[in-house]
Amino acid sequence: MKAKLEDVARLAGVSPTTVSRTMNNRGYVSEATRMKVQNAMEELNYFPNDLARSLFSKRTHLIGLILPTTANPFFAELTFHIENLCAAQGLKVLLCNSLNQIDKEEQYAEMLIRNQVDGIIVGTHNRGISNYKRANLAVVAIDRYLSGTIPVVSSDNYEGGKLATQRLIDRGCQHILHFNGPAELETPAQLRRKAFEDLMQTYGLPHHTYELELPLDRDHQLSVIRRAFDEHPQVDGVFASNDMIAASVIYEAGVRHLSIPDDLKVIGYDGTTIVSSLMPQLTTICQPIEDIARTAIDVLLREIEGEFDGIAYQTILPVKVYDGSTA
Amino acid sequence: MKAKLEDVARLAGVSPTTVSRTMNNRGYVSEATRMKVQNAMEELNYFPNDLARSLFSKRTHLIGLILPTTANPFFAELTFHIENLCAAQGLKVLLCNSLNQIDKEEQYAEMLIRNQVDGIIVGTHNRGISNYKRANLAVVAIDRYLSGTIPVVSSDNYEGGKLATQRLIDRGCQHILHFNGPAELETPAQLRRKAFEDLMQTYGLPHHTYELELPLDRDHQLSVIRRAFDEHPQVDGVFASNDMIAASVIYEAGVRHLSIPDDLKVIGYDGTTIVSSLMPQLTTICQPIEDIARTAIDVLLREIEGEFDGIAYQTILPVKVYDGSTA
DNA sequence: CTGAAAGCGCTTACAG
DNA sequence: CTGAAAGCGCTTACAG
Known part of the structure; x- marks a missing residue:
């Protein structure tokens, strides 16, 4: 059976109060009894029950x-x-x-x-x-x-969206698509979209945003991406609101024999260590995770x-x- | 303040015992008192304290x-x-x-x-x-x-190692390298290595295993991979014991202008959804996670x-x- | 059908 | 320097 504080006390020949005190280093305990208690704890392989402690301490x-x-x-x-x-x-x-x-x-x-x-x-x-x-x-x-x-x-999602869009524009993209998660989630990630649309407008470029739905599995991503590519054969740049989507875009570009970055430039979002190990070639916006x-x-x-x-x-x-x- | 069972009891005008009983659907409680208790629980926004419950139930x-x-x-x-x-x-x-x-x-x-x-x-x-x-x-x-x-x-790590190795051999590889984690971890993943070495031996082919050290960061992986490639310029196949390593091998192959799969064939291990989204081109052994x-x-x-x-x-x-x- | 009492394993005033 | 008592928020025999 699991030892409890009372068992330690009995073995050490002291009161539960004293065991508690030596365990928590609170209040006075003579060196002699401290030793007795510690020996008893070791002998019984005692570990205090945090449930009981928390019940009392409310932490x-x-x-x-x-x-x-x-x-x-x-x-x-x-x-x-x-x-x-x-x-x-x-x-x-x-x-x-x-x-x-x-x-x-x-x-x-x-x-x-x-x-x-x-x-x-x-x-x-x-x-x-x-x-x-x-x-x-x-x-x-x-x-x-x-x-x-x-x-x-x-x-800084707005800044991230701006950086990504600016990058594509600086590299000469004229027809940029943006893929983002569902607006209903009301995440600040929607700011990435806003930044994209604002900046495109500033430059007088057309902007096209595609919204993905839940669950965000790869098949769904690919179907939206295909539709987007079909609707915009002139596409020359993609800003994806995360790296998984960017990977799917790159995949679909391969299927369509679009060369990256010559025919199509792609920038992702998140910049995790995992993605940077698996796809070190992917240009992306890094969040300070x-x-x-x-x-x-x-x-x-x-x-x-x-x-x-x-x-x-x-x-x-x-x-x-x-x-x-x-x- | 957070409501407790006693507060519910007081508000409902019953004993704590009765509150506990209606909450847990245990023992008899008249419909009338059940309602009183439930109303009190709602009114006080009561949630039982699992710490106290667990302390008693030992679960x-x-x-x-x-x-x-x-x-x-x-x-x-x-x-x-x-x-x-x-x-x-x-x-x-x-x-x-x-x-x-x-x-x-x-x-x-x-x-x-x-x-x-x-x-x-x-x-x-x-x-x-x-x-x-x-x-x-x-x-x-x-x-x-x-x-x-x-x-x-x-x-089945041994089987996985065999499948991977067999695949490379079937595809005509003659000089295969294997990368694995540290042997000191004593994981069954070492069976992948054993399968590789056994099978290579059966086919009378030379086998070369490189062991990675902790921590398994990408820089370390790449340094070992570079050394391996330098030591084996004839390499035409790689079996990596996980997909991250396989990705690094593919990266280094690119640096060396080796075309995959023509000059070099690579097979990974794990087959996660993440990797299959990011690198759908990667041949790998899928574990049933x-x-x-x-x-x-x-x-x-x-x-x-x-x-x-x-x-x-x-x-x-x-x-x-x-x-x-x-x- | 309902309640008073004891106990889960701890801790902390309060005495001494 | 040490211990007896009460209490943290629950539950379950045991009575009635």
């Missing part, structure tokens, strides 16, 4: 992480960095893949509340928010506007500590172009 | 997942499936990225024990095992031999339920070749 050091899916390079790396940085601070991560399904997200939110997490990092849309609010829980959003009060951390993770955690910790003053509603981190050979 | 429905890193397509997708399948069964996942660091893994194991997880799924090596054993916890390993008693789930996840969870649940009888020490799932154009 679980648990963080909920809600994302669409880790099976996507951007979120996979974001998850990695969040978990890593959390672990370094003694925080534990409960992972939730909502697949952008509203009902799942609400279930996850409730589950996290029941588990008394100290805070939640959300990278999905906003419907389940009612659950968060009612529990007046610490929440931080990554790249999503959940409400007027929940802090948002993102990279680790910084996003770090900032989100900082904001969340401040909320947890109750420092609501110093928290910016919005934190926007810089992006940069990765120079590949596709644009 | 947390928490599963620990220890992996090298989710920032890698294979583990990213494995993590996705594991979390997804767990959620469908009411299990919650505590994520741990050990980065193959022994000390981290031990810390995670201890953390999971303190948090009273019902079980652990491990995809890393074996040193921290002492911690698992002592807590006599339910544990299942994915693709790692942790001890003679912990069940292992993996795909979702099946691995499902099987690991099944085994773990059986251990948790205490059915030690029906559990196979080893479950080996089939792999298959994905037909790309690189080999």
Whole structure:
């Protein structure tokens, strides 16, 4: 059977209070009894029960992480960095893949509340928010506007959209297509689209945006891309709102015998390590994924500590172009 | 303040016992009081505290997942499936990225024990095992031999190695190089290497295996690949033990103006959805990632339920070749 | 059908 | 320097 504090106390011949004190280094304990207790703990292979501790302290050091899916390079790396940085601070991560399904997200939110997490990092849309609010829980959003009060951390999507579009224009593209996720998700990623359309307008160029639907699987991507290419045979540039889409565009270009970057220039978005290993040739906009993770955690910790003053509603981190050979 | 069961009881004018009973649908409760209690729960926006419940029930429905890193397509997708399948069964996942660091893994194991997880799924090596054993916890390993008693789930690595090698030989390769991870990790992935070497020997062909070291970053991969190519200018085939390495091989081939598949044939390993989206041209061995996840969870649940009888020490799932154009 | 009591494994005032 | 008692928020025998 698992040893508990009482067992340690009995073996060491002291009270539970004393065991607790030596374990937590709180209050006075004589060196002699400290040794006795420590020996007893080792002998019984004792590990304190964090459930009991948390029940009393009302702190679980648990963080909920809600994302669409880790099976996507951007979120996979974001998850990695969040978990890593959390672990370094003694925080534990409960992972939730909502697949952008509203009902799942609400279930996850409730589950996290029941588990008394100290805070939640959300990278999905906003419907389940009612659950968060009612529990007046610490929440931080990554790249999503959940409400007027929940802090948002993102990279500079408008600037990223501008950089990508400018790059294509500078390289001589006249007929540029843009592929983006569903507008209904209300992500700041829509700013990439806005930047694209604004800049094209500024240059007096026609702009064409294609919206993808959920789920964002490859077959769906390809079907939209094919339609777009059919509708715009003059296309000479593509700005894809993520690297997976860019890869599909490049694939379809191959099928159509378009040479890249001569006939068609392609620029992606995200710039994960995974993609830069698999497709080092892809020109793309790099998001500072680790910084996003770090900032989100900082904001969340401040909320947890109750420092609501110093928290910016919005934190926007810089992006940069990765120079590949596709644009 | 967060409402607790006692608040609900007070508002409904019943005892805590009755609230608990209606909440859990256990024992008799009259329809009238059931309604009163439910109304009170809604009014107070009550969510039960799972910490308290678990403290009593000794079941947390928490599963620990220890992996090298989710920032890698294979583990990213494995993590996705594991979390997804767990959620469908009411299990919650505590994520741990050990980065193959022994000390981290031990810390995670201890953390999971303190948090009273019902079980652990491990995809890393074996040193921290002492911690698992002592807590006599339910544990299942994915693709790692942790001890003679912990069940292992993996795909058929030997068969995968054979399929890959055979493919290259069938395509006429005479001088094949193999790249694999560090032997010290003692993974069944070493069976891929063994299969390669066995088969090459059977065909009377020379075999050359290069071992990569940790951390498996792209620069290190490329440096080993360059050395290998320098040492074997006659190379006409490469079997890489994962798709990331295969991608780097293809990259280096491009630098050396080797045409694929004419001058050099390359086959990878893992066959994730991510890689098949980004590099659909890559010929590779597909692991049944979702099946691995499902099987690991099944085994773990059986251990948790205490059915030690029906559990196979080893479950080996089939792999298959994905037909790309690189080999 | 309902409630008072004890207990899950800890911690912290409060006494001494 | 040390311990007895009460309590964290639940649940389940046990009575009635």
